Amino acid sequence: MSKPSIPQGTRDFSAETVRKRNFILSTLRNVFELYGFEPLETPAMEKLDTLMGKYGEEGDKLIFKILNNGLNEPSNIEKAKSGFAKLMEGKNSSDLTERALKYDLTIPFARYVAMNHGKLSFPYKRYQVQPVWRADKPQKSRYREFTQCDADVVGSVSLLNEVELANIYHTALTRLGLADYELKVNSRKILAALAELCGGENFLTDITVAIDKLDKIGLEKVKEELAARGLSITQIDTIEKYLLIDGSNEERIAAAKNIFGENETAAKGIEELTYLLGKTKNTNLRIDFTLARGLNYYTGIIFEVKAPEEVKMGSIGGGGRYDNLTGLFGVPGIPGVGISFGVDRIYDALEELNLFPADLQVSTKALFFNLGETEGAFAFERMQELRSNNVSCELYHEPAKMDKQFKYADRKNIPFAVIIGSKEMESEECVVKNLKTGQQQNVQFDEIAAFLMNN
Known part of the structure; x- marks a missing residue:
């Protein structure tokens, strides 16, 4: 293979x-x-006669032509052979191709x-x-x-x-x-x-x-x-x-x-x-x-x-x-x-020229750590509340060691980690860690969305 x-x-x-x-x-x-x-x-393909003859001698040579369907069927084999012979002579044949991928956007626009x-x-x-x-x-x-x-x-x-x-x-x-x-x-x-x-x-x-x-x-x-x-x-x-x-x-x-x-x-x-x-x-x-x-x-x-x-x-x-x-x-x-x-x-x-903005690669704003079945289910509910406030976030897919979850956040360039264990569930607050500075602080559940949107 x-x-x-x-x-x-x-x-x-x-x-x-x-x-x-x-x-x-x-x-x-x-x-x-x-x-x-x-x-x-407009469509990806156009009729061949829509495109041909519009781009000059050099441009016409660069048009990607699409073969007709069913060329290998017994009733079409002779037509296909004839069409291929014409193609080798530099001529187009409707027996072989009638459509092409668009060469630019201008000619399809003119057709529209x-x-x-x-x-x-x-x-x-x-x-x-x-x-x-x-x-x-x-x-x-x-x-x-x-x-x-x-x-x-x-x-x-x-x-x-x-x-x-x-x-x-x-x-x-x-x-x-x-x-x-x-x-x-x-x-x-x-x-x-x-x-x-x-x-x-x-x-x-x-x-x-x-x-x-x-x-x-x-x-x-x-x-x-x-x-x-x-x-x-x-x-x-x-x-x-x-x-x-x-x-x-x-x-x-x-x-x-x-x-x-x-x-x-x-x-x-x-x-x-x-x-x-x-x-x-x-x-x-x-x-x-x-x-x-x-x-x-x-x-x-x-x-x-x-x-x-x-x-x-x-x-x-x-x-x-x-x-x-x-x-x-x-x-x-x-x-x-x-x-x-x-x-x-x-x-x-x-x-x-290194002109792309530095923050383009941030899609997920916060990763909720998964610390166990109960904690993970609770974190999932908090995560959904953030999403309803248009804060992008995700929950690590399974309980795992903290180090593994930190590495995942680092690979995806996620700027914040939200950690909710049994202690945080009782106190109704979570630990929010800035993964770029290393600083962390406790934030009340009802204030997480505002905190992340402002940082």
Whole structure:
């Protein structure tokens, strides 16, 4: 028999880890609610045709497909073989798979809005906290199953929404202790203008997919990829000049205006970025014209969040405007913009920087010692009274030596021990010991709840 294991790129979460994750998630939920967003959940799986073609060439390759049921039944074997042959050719077949695990939360959200747009009040502001799956190569801070937190606004073209989302990033990450993060912003309109300078809109996908790899492979490799995608030396030189724009936010804006001249598409993108800079007080915001976010559905301002410099990892969040997204599902005319938080990477950043609160691992406030059948039954009644006052506590499961019960409390990081023997039963008081300081005192039964709540 093989040793028990879990799929590569997935994880089990212990109580300690779950409490830390809940600290992140509750912080994010509180910020979303603070800004007027309401919760939504969608299924773990979607129809395959809902997801395919929405994430660009690279993203589509990372969608986890689910095999149809009953493929080994005699009536389905030939269809399964035919479907597998198509799959080996890089094609999808409904004979083999019709469903997939969701790749992100944005496309399922767009599908939900398309299905329910007649019932929603616009602008509709929702947040969503759920796991997503990607058939990526597992590595540090990159998993095949991970949790995303999204906040989206649909039904409004106002750039005030982008300002609000930038402020959400600032509020949430500051509350989590990551105040030195960097929020990179660009506009897909400027990237579209770059494609126009290179000869036409049909170059946009090739350019954005290549530029999106800049941080990973460097400028020279990006130029090689652009050449492999059919761009000329002159076109690549134009893109390189664009990618080398540097300086302050204002200097970068000026350099972009110089490169694009009278190009109307670029002018609209620059106007959007200028508005965002002027309206937000977020000093962590940085214009980065190399930011591409190689997903086909973005149409306006795009975001990407980098962890503080001392944490060496990829982005911990990102998003942007996707005005045409619901049109993919036959419901045009519903503009949208949204951002996403990478919970697992935020967790790793907080862990590396030692930013989790010290008291997260306390769940049980007091352990009632079990000193015998009669004493244990009496302690159980007192414990239930504390629980009715919302004080978390537990009774050791069986009579045992004091040392064993103290060790149990220590392993579970329980701060107080409550000891009730026959003497304490008669005097209607108990011994309460602070297991961190070693101090103990006698407390009347009717005062235990107040004592523990105030200490």
